[in-house]
Amino acid sequence: MAEKKEHKIITSEAAKTAKNNGVAAQQIAQSTVGLRVGSVVLWIVALVAEFFAIKAILAPEDDPFISGMAPLTAGIIFLVVDLIAVIAGSLLWKKANHIHPASEKNALTFWLWNNLGVIMTAIAFIPFVILLLTNKNADQKTKTVGTIVAVVAMLIAGVSSYDFNPYSAEEQQEILNMENATSTVYWTEGGTVFHIYSECQHLNNSEELHQTTIDEAEQAGKERLCKTCLKRHEKEAAEAPAQISEEGQSALEEATETAETVKEEVTEAVEE
Numbered sequence: 001m002a003e004k005k006e007h008k009i010i011t012s013e014a015a016k017t018a019k020n021n022g023v024a025a026q027q028i029a030q031s032t033v034g035l036r037v038g039s040v041v042l043w044i045v046a047l048v049a050e051f052f053a054i055k056a057i058l059a060p061e062d063d064p065f066i067s068g069m070a071p072l073t074a075g076i077i078f079l080v081v082d083l084i085a086v087i088a089g090s091l092l093w094k095k096a097n098h099i100h101p102a103s104e105k106n107a108l109t110f111w112l113w114n115n116l117g118v119i120m121t122a123i124a125f126i127p128f129v130i131l132l133l134t135n136k137n138a139d140q141k142t143k144t145v146g147t148i149v150a151v152v153a154m155l156i157a158g159v160s161s162y163d164f165n166p167y168s169a170e171e172q173q174e175i176l177n178m179e180n181a182t183s184t185v186y187w188t189e190g191g192t193v194f195h196i197y198s199e200c201q202h203l204n205n206s207e208e209l210h211q212t213t214i215d216e217a218e219q220a221g222k223e224r225l226c227k228t229c230l231k232r233h234e235k236e237a238a239e240a241p242a243q244i245s246e247e248g249q250s251a252l253e254e255a256t257e258t259a260e261t262v263k264e265e266v267t268e269a270v271e272e
């Protein structure tokens with residue numbers, strides 16, 4: 001066995017930026033439980049505030065919170081709390097959806113998941129408006145002002161809660177695949193293949209290694225991935241699941257699938 005040489009690695013510009021990739025992969029590993037719990041808690045706060053807004057305007061006599069305050073003023077203060085809580089909840093929910101998106105395969109679930117903030121906005125204001133307008137004791141001024149404030153708040157919250165760029169699990173997978181494809185590989189001037197691992201045994205005798213994207217390696221005439229590197233990569237992918245979370249595992253399974261596709265392509269290319 002030849003003595004292993006110290007490699008001098010020449011990294012291409014594209015490979016330098018490719019090394020900073022992995023944003024989607026990082027996101028997938030991040031848990032969104034905290035964000036989802038946070039949004040549900042804030043939505044509950046919004047509903048409690050709505051309840052107090054209704055109580056302040058429609059049954060002010062037995063409300064200890066608003067002693068000395070005009071019922072309409074108290075109602076508006078509670079509506080503002082309602083507004084802030086519902087928007088904050090929706091923003092957390094949207095953030096969680098962009099980290100762990102729903103699948104587009106089930107259109108109804110996908111729609112509900114992405115529009116839950118808007119649905120919560122409706123629940124946080126519409127009952128107030130209906131109860132106010134159908135109440136016989138409230139005077140005309142209270143009805144008009146209360147309704148206008150609630151509808152404006154609902155519009156503001158609705159626009160803030162709506163996801164104008166809903167993100168799907170499928171889109172996220174595409175980005176992951178792209179990141180996979182732009183990860184860096186190693187090759188030598190004289191070689192015909194590219195390698196995943198710089199310490200691959202076939203590179204032991206090479207002093208100078210180029211580190212580039214797969215695209216650049218192909219442009220440099222390196223036709224396929226080294227078989228030793230592919231075997232090692234598959235072995236590592238197969239061993240890894242025991243130590244990682246469920247979320248990581250599904251990401252890994254998808255990555256392994258991609259590796260299978262690459263393998264098939266490589267095999268086809270060799271046979272041609």
Ligand SMILES: [Zn+2]
Pocket residue numbers: 194195196197200201202226227228229
């Ligand atoms: Zn190799």
